[in-house]
Amino acid sequence: MERVLRVLEYNKLKSQLQEHVSSSLGKQLIETLKPSTDLEEVKKHQAETSEGAQVLRLKGHVPLGGISDVRAHAKRAQIGGSLSASELISVASTIYGGRQLKKFIETMVEEEGIELPLLYDYATRIEPLTDIEREIKQCIDDNGHVLDSASAALRTIRQQIRSFESTVRSKLESITRSSSTQKMLSDAIVTIRNDRFVIPVKQEYRSAFGGIVHDQSASGATLFIEPQAIVTINNQLREAKIKETHEVERILVELSALVSEHAESILINMEQLAILDFIFTKANYAKRLKASAPRLNDKGFIKIKKARHPLLTDEEVVPIDVELGDSYRSLIITGPNTGGKTVTLKTVGLLTLMAQSGLHVPVEEESEMAVYQQIFADIGDEQSIEQSLSTFSSHMTNIVDIISKVDFQSLVLFDELGAGTDPTEGAALAISILDDVYNRGACVVATTHYSELKGYAYNREGAMNASVEFDVETLRPTYRLLIGVPGRSNAFAISRRLGLDERIIDRAKEQIDSESNQIENMIVSLETSQKSAETxxxxxxxxxxxxxxxxxxxxxxxxxxxxxxxxxxxxxxxxxxxxxxxxxxxxxxxxxxxxxxxxxxxxxxxxxxxxxxxxxxQAAPILTAKQKKVKKEAAKARAKHTIKVGDDVKVLSFGQKGHIIEKINETEFNVQIGIMKMKVKADDLQLLDKPKQQETRMIATVKGNDHHVKPELDLRGERYEDAMQKVEKYIDDALLAGYHQVSIIHGKGTGALRKGVKQLVKQHSRVKSARDGGMNEGGLGNTVIELK
The missing domain is CATH 1.20.5 (Single alpha-helices involved in coiled-coils or other helix-helix interfaces)
Structure with missing residues (x-):
């Protein structure tokens, strides 16, 4: 497999993928990424990428900032090690980033009703760990500096340090400003040597200040002296800084112990964040390639439309359509060199590896890819210099290895099969190898420039010819793959285009036997017919x-x-x-x-x-039979085409207004009329126009009559603020409709909606009582209220 990954440039694909990763967590998963041979596993990974792509399509971004790999920190804390301030702030930042990502995904699922089962599962496994984050951020700032507020002792010590420093600076500055001492100084400044405050004194005035010499200039003309007057204060300052160091170390040890207590949870969070980062990396890469999720099978069936090689630029790539494994399992691509045959071969191979790695592939929607147990490739000139093998020997050594392992669950890619030896023997070997691999049940894509193989697919069941189109006018390949048409020689046409004498071309044609001419003419006819059919x-x-x-x-x-x-x-x-x-x-x-x-x-x-x-x-208007028929047909048409769940309607046979709650089939609906539910034929319903509905609501607001309100309000998927507004309006509508008891369905979720509903109805003046739903009423996901 390693050789296949190398020749198909799988590592270059992974390098492109790494350009979209957000953290080292996802990068590590990319580095270990390999194609899977398990169909269900591949389907799961493709579904993960699809969910990630859906999030990017709806939201445009994913909050992955602040997340870093803190697994080493957690493990060191777990065995009793002390973490530095910068390591601890990385832990806190990663906990915060994980919580933000968890909230982001859960909000999309629980409040917006978006289906993301796999992402939601990973997100729910992330533990918030807010206590650790809060403790660390209360003690350490974003730059990794331990704050004064980390402890009362540290605050006191630092106040002392600032006091001592202020005293020392004040005394030294008075010395530097004194007119009597300025002439003794090399410069009127206060500086630090060996973590102690000093002043620069000229060598000849050394004895004038006493104290301690901590350093001297390169020339020896200046001594950096700690005057005797401040030695005691500097000693006190030094002792305070030592106390500060010890207190900071104590705080870091305490915080490290807190991390140690929750190390397992942090490691689990890291695992989920790594997976989520990797999923969104795949989704971003799919967006860049304009790729889509293929349908998958384990039957060896490939049908890709407008496939593009992912490592080629948009200017270089030409989309191709390829089918394999259904009506034929061998695809033989013939034609001259530099025509694009190898690119086609690599496109099929690399896209298969992508699909089996859970990556979306750059193809049109509804394309289908197979999950193979083994993929083999013999591409390019990889002769071994150390073994002194020729090109033919090198290829044949690889082919022998492939044939010994190939089976019905394999995809085999042969580039220039049989090349590097006598054309007649090479073509015969190629045919025999293709037959053997086909008989083993494998799917094969092979390229060759041997004319003998052009008729291969016509004489073998389960084989199909193909070629890469060549434009004789521009003398360039178009790279379009033509299925069903073998490649033809363009030597004569190219020579004529380049100006070779027609007599020479005619004599060359005489050297070719009539059978070869017939084959070339047939190929030309096939190309013409295919182009015509395509047009x-x-x-x-x-x-x-x-x-x-x-x-x-x-x-x-x-x-x-x-x-x-x-x-x-x-x-x-x-x-x-x-x-x-x-x-x-x-x-x-x-x-x-x-x-x-x-x-x-x-x-x-x-x-x-x-x-x-x-x-x-009797003076009331009477419709004619024709008018009645027109009206009835209009009602039927309208009911059939426009009535849907949620519409307000009039039941003609009862003359009562109701509300569509369910569509049974094309001709019947379940209708809510007041507190009754009944099944009604479509032609017995009249859809109420929107203006009429609005007028009815206005009348109901004033009179409290004829206003349709459902006996329950469903808030699931609503945002908190919108839900609270709907509850207030619904209670008013239910009172106008004359209900004594209604249900408010809010679901369980995070509990925010349930809490908000309970609080609102408790304060409402027209609510008599409120209780949770019973066993058959939705339980804690439903609140039943009784109205006054």
Whole structure:
């Protein structure tokens, strides 16, 4: 495997990966990264990378700052060692960084409802350890300096030190400022030698100051003297600094002991942080490559679309499509040298290694990769000088080793198979080797420039020809892989392009037998046919896209027409109803006057009043059969296409308003009507327009009637502040709706929402009591409140 990793440049890939790592923790995992042969393990690692990529897509960044590898510090503390101030602050900083990352992931999952099962599992294993962090940061600042506040004794000692230093400086400065002593000094300054305050005195005035000489200048003309007047204070200062050193050491020992107590937890945190750093490193690398997660199998099936070699720049790389392991297990790429065959071979091999390492691969979505138990490669000229082997011998030694190990769970990559020896024998050996490896069940990708192998795939079941396209006009390879078309010789075309005499080319053609000419003509025909088919396919795809767009536009227009037709019909119906209502009011007024006249003795027959009222009631607008059909069809269409869970609707058969709580199928819904739940056909439902819903809510707010409120409020996934606002509004709505008891579902989570809900309802004037849900009511994840 090591040889395969080397020839496919796997270590260069890992070097690129390390450019995106955030700490030495992730770097160590990258250094030990190797492809896995376990399908389930590879799937897990790919899923981890996908979750990391999802976080980067949604958030743009991940808080990994402040994290460093403190495992050595924790282990040393664990065996009784004392940590330095800088080591302790690294421990505190890493604890803080781990807690921030834990909170970041848990918030996304618990409050925002984002599915990150693997990342969440790692995050929940991180222990906050806030006590250790707090103790260390109370004693040591970010620069690794032990603070005065670390202990009362240290504060006192440092106050003494500052007092002694101030006294010493004051006395020395008075000496340097004195006119009588200035002439004795080389410079009027106070300096330090051997950790004691001194002044620079000229050699000839040595005896004028007494005290201790601590140093002299290079010339000997200046002596650095501690005057006798400050020797005692300097001694006291020195003793105070020794006390300071001892007190600082004592504080560091105490903090190291605290780290020792929690060393196991710190080491577990380090393990989780290393994994998380590595996952987000893979995700960042995938983002850089614009890579995607492949589907995986252990059947040896590869189908990659628009695959790009990850080590080539965007300007250099040409995407290729490759299939292997389904209808054919051997892919033979033929064609001239420098045509891009080896790049194709390495692309297939390196992308396979990437996928088995849990890395996303630079291919289009829905590509599929296989997880092989063994990968073999014979690529490039790696002849052994020490063994004095020729190129052919070196390749053959490697091939012999491969054949001895290959099986049906292997991927084998052969570059220029059979090269380095007599063409006839080399081609025959190549064919025999390919047959043997194929019979063992392995998947093979092989490149060759032997013309004899061009017909190999036509005569072998399970083999397919391929070639890398060459542009004769520019005399350059295009690096496009053509599946199903063997490579053809371009020698004559290139020579003609370069100006070789046509007579020479014609005589050369005569030297080639008719069978070879027929093969070359067949290849040219295949290339032409494939290019034509590709052009037609692209044109067909364009037509299909245009047709789909046109279909969408027509559907939108039809929907708009249906909405407009229904709206016009409703407006006409409303106008007719208004006219009838007005007529009713006027008629009732007239009938009232007639009754008054009747009471006063005016002869008005009762049956005339009854007949008038009957005619009035019959004056309501009656839809024609056609209008009823149109209205019913519109209701059905609207119910089918637009009614969804959460909509407010009117149940036509009952004339009652309700709320869609579940879609059973395309024709039936579960509807909440007040406290009742019932199953209703779609064509018996009328979707209430948004303006109407708003009007209904306004009326309900004023009158407390006809306002639909569910008997429970679900807060799961909500942010704390938003949730509290929703609870207040919900209680008001529930009171207006006439509920005596409702449930507020907040989930268990961190307990923040539950605590907030309990506190809010406790203070609410209209809440009679509150309790946790019972066994069948959600338990601690639900609060049941009784309203006054």
């Amino acid at each position: 037609e396919r692209n044109a067909a795809n364009q037509v299909r896209k245009e047709a789909e767009q046109l279909k969408r536009e027509i559907e939108e227009q039809l929907e708009q027409i249906e909405e407009q037709k229904e709206r016009m019909l409703k407006e006409a119906e409303d106008k007719a109803k208004q006219a009838v209502e007005k007529a009713k009011e006027e008629a009732e007024f007239i009938i009232g006057e007639l009754r008054e006249m009747q009471k006063k003795g005016v002869q008005v027959k009762e049956h005339q009043i009854i007949d008038a009222k009957k005619h009035l009631e």
